[in-house]
Amino acid sequence: MAKKTDEIEGINFEIIFSGRSNVGKSSIMRELTGKNVKVGKRPGVTLKPTHVRYSDLLLTDLPGFGFMSGVKDRKQDIVKDQIVRYIEKNAERINVAVLVIDGASFLEIVKRWEERNELPIDIEMFELFRELGFDIILAVNKVDKIKSNELDATLDQICDKLNMLPPWKQWLDTVAPISAKKGDIKTLKSLLRQRLHSEKRDDLFKYF
Numbered sequence: 001m002a003k004k005t006d007e008i009e010g011i012n013f014e015i016i017f018s019g020r021s022n023v024g025k026s027s028i029m030r031e032l033t034g035k036n037v038k039v040g041k042r043p044g045v046t047l048k049p050t051h052v053r054y055s056d057l058l059l060t061d062l063p064g065f066g067f068m069s070g071v072k073d074r075k076q077d078i079v080k081d082q083i084v085r086y087i088e089k090n091a092e093r094i095n096v097a098v099l100v101i102d103g104a105s106f107l108e109i110v111k112r113w114e115e116r117n118e119l120p121i122d123i124e125m126f127e128l129f130r131e132l133g134f135d136i137i138l139a140v141n142k143v144d145k146i147k148s149n150e151l152d153a154t155l156d157q158i159c160d161k162l163n164m165l166p167p168w169k170q171w172l173d174t175v176a177p178i179s180a181k182k183g184d185i186k187t188l189k190s191l192l193r194q195r196l197h198s199e200k201r202d203d204l205f206k207y208f
């Protein structure tokens, strides 16, 4: 089982997985590590930061932002505060932030928020990660739900919303289209390895 502890000593490299509820953060952690991280059909499965540790490397699966089924609004706000507190408290040791989105519903959800004149929460988080100086990877998950002839255009529009000038292929260092469910996360793995390599931590490659 993955650990659920708040105080963890001796970590030199931390990678966080963050994003809206139900986008597949825990599925990615499970695929990446082979550990029995809890995943679920409804939003709001992960309610506390959940860790997988290898040596001095920590992978952290965060609870999701936003709607969670069967969870009260107030509780959602508490969870959101917890996430932001976790991120701010550990900002110094966090090297990489993987922002996970559901590629099949992202544009629709962003449109809904924009129609209400609100800043979509994913975009708010992306900006927070930038401000904190994290190296950001955008994992566009659930691409199995996007028609293959629409994939490039969808990825272009997603980049545009996050202030990355399209075409998305200019952002191959940042954007990883994946499908955790299909077990296809190789673009993400390769970006993570790139980050480990640039920190001279090739010794950690063996873990994924």
Ligand SMILES: Nc1nc2c(ncn2[C@@H]2O[C@H](COP(=O)(O)OP(=O)(O)OP(=O)(O)O)[C@@H](O)[C@H]2O)c(=O)[nH]1
Pocket: 020, 021, 022, 023, 024, 025, 026, 027, 028, 038, 039, 040, 041, 042, 043, 044, 045, 046, 047, 062, 063, 064, 065, 141, 142, 143, 144, 145, 178, 179, 180, 181, 182
């Ligand atoms: N079609 C498809 N479904 C996926 C993919 N990845 C995950 N899912 C499904 O999405 C649902 C949510 O997955 P989780 O991994 O629990 O999502 P999460 O982001 O950890 O959710 P919270 O913990 O609630 O924030 C599950 O039903 C998964 O099977 C994918 O690549 N494609």
Ligand SMILES: [Mg+2]
Pocket: 025, 026, 027, 038, 039, 045, 046, 061, 062, 063, 064
């Ligand atoms: Mg989860």
